[in-house]
Amino acid sequence: MSSKTAPASAPATRTKNPLRRLYYWVLDWGNHPMGGWALVVLAFCESSFFPIPPDVLLIALCLGARRKWARYAAACSVASVLGGMAGYALGLWLLEPVCLPLIDLLNLHSAFARASLWYREYDVWAVAAAGFSPIPYKVFTIAAGITRIDFIPFVLASLASRSARFFLVAWLLWAFGERAKTFVDKHLNWLAIALVVLGVLGFWAVGQMGGASSVKIDHEKCDRLVAELQSGDIETRKAADLELQQSTGHYAGFRPAADSEERARGIERWQEWLAERREADGER
Numbered sequence: 001m002s003s004k005t006a007p008a009s010a011p012a013t014r015t016k017n018p019l020r021r022l023y024y025w026v027l028d029w030g031n032h033p034m035g036g037w038a039l040v041v042l043a044f045c046e047s048s049f050f051p052i053p054p055d056v057l058l059i060a061l062c063l064g065a066r067r068k069w070a071r072y073a074a075a076c077s078v079a080s081v082l083g084g085m086a087g088y089a090l091g092l093w094l095l096e097p098v099c100l101p102l103i104d105l106l107n108l109h110s111a112f113a114r115a116s117l118w119y120r121e122y123d124v125w126a127v128a129a130a131g132f133s134p135i136p137y138k139v140f141t142i143a144a145g146i147t148r149i150d151f152i153p154f155v156l157a158s159l160a161s162r163s164a165r166f167f168l169v170a171w172l173l174w175a176f177g178e179r180a181k182t183f184v185d186k187h188l189n190w191l192a193i194a195l196v197v198l199g200v201l202g203f204w205a206v207g208q209m210g211g212a213s214s215v216k217i218d219h220e221k222c223d224r225l226v227a228e229l230q231s232g233d234i235e236t237r238k239a240a241d242l243e244l245q246q247s248t249g250h251y252a253g254f255r256p257a258a259d260s261e262e263r264a265r266g267i268e269r270w271q272e273w274l275a276e277r278r279e280a281d282g283e284r
Contacts, residue, residue, distance in 0.1 A: 035061050039072060040079040047083030048090060048138050049102075054080065055169055062173040073170035077163040084131075084141040084158045091145025096265065099142055100253045108139065113251035115143035120242060123149060124157040131161025148257065217248055217277050226274065229254060229267050237263070244270065248277075 029038035039061060043054040058076050062069045091099055103112055118126040119140075130140040144154050225247070228240035237256035245251060252273055254266030 029057055029060075035064075036072065036075065040075050043076045043079035044083035044086070046138065047080050047141055048087035050138075055166070058166060058169060059173065062170050066174050066177070069170040069174040070167070073163075073167040076166045076170075077159070080131075080137075080162045080166070081155065081158045084127075084137065084162070085155065087138055087141030088145035088151065088154060091142040092148065093145075095146055095253055095255070096262070099146065100269075103251065103253075109251045110249045111136070111139050112143055112146070113245045113249055115139050116147055116251060117242070117245055119143060119147045119149055124153040127154055128157040128161045131158050132165045137162075146253070146255070148255075217274070217281060219274065219278050219281075222247060222270075222274055226267060226270050229256075229263065229270065248274075 029035045029042075032038065035057065039054060039057045042050065042052070042057055046052065046054050054076050058072055061072050065072075103109055115126065115130075122129075127137075127140045127144055129135060130137045141158070222244060225240045225244045229237055229244075231237055231240070234256055241254050241256055244254075250273060252266060252269040254270060255262060258266070
């Protein structure tokens with residue numbers, strides 16, 4: 001999957017900003033003979049952890065070889081869905097050792113709480129929206145595994161939304177021919193930076209929608225809900241966890257269907273977080 005010479009990408013002057021340097025490094029692959037394979041790797045990684053959207057490299061490659069637009073779009077779509085499946089596996093099997101430390105490190109509790117609530121309300125339509133829009137797809141792939149939504153519908157929704165996005169981008173570059181090439185050649189760096197900014201804003205938007213810092217906590221109610229997490233009835237646990245996330249905008253990694261030991265650890269995380277909030281709110 002080799003690529004022809006693509007438009008010049010990175011400027012001569014290198015920035016010290018680590019995210020900008022990472023972006024230029026990605027864009028430089030548009031000039032590399034192995035750029036097509038780099039697109040596959042980038043699309044796969046972006047679906048579970050990498051911050052730079054694959055559209056950046058897809059645009060550069062399509063401009064360098066517009067007749068291959070469909071091939072690049074297909075490769076990007078398939079690799080992105082496979083990466084989404086990897087994100088699903090992370091959430092399903094590695095919640096405590098990998099996902100929760102990452103959520104803590106990046107302070108993504110409110111983002112995952114929102115994604116979890118969207119899955120409960122909209123099911124796979126949530127991942128379909130994230131797959132096509134600037135909403136961070138990686139949050140929703142991992143959250144899909146955490147909440148254990150049906151795997152096959154998840155894959156189909158991911159395939160439909162990711163394909164729609166990448167084929168649309170590549171087709172526009174092919175359809176508008178030289179006009180698109182002239183415009184994007186001139187503004188490629190700014191367009192790519194805009195895609196990165198949209199991704200960052202997507203993270204921010206998901207996190208701000210009902211984020212924990214903006215919610216007034218009813219501690220008496222939350223203590224009652226945490227006690228209900230210990231119920232022997234799974235539906236009671238599900239309802240209590242859902243209401244806790246809705247009431248606090250926080251995600252503590254509690255899974256109602258997990259075994260008793262994992263549930264106990266999840267309850268402990270809720271209790272610790274609520275104790276911290278109670279202290280921050282000045283309550284005793």
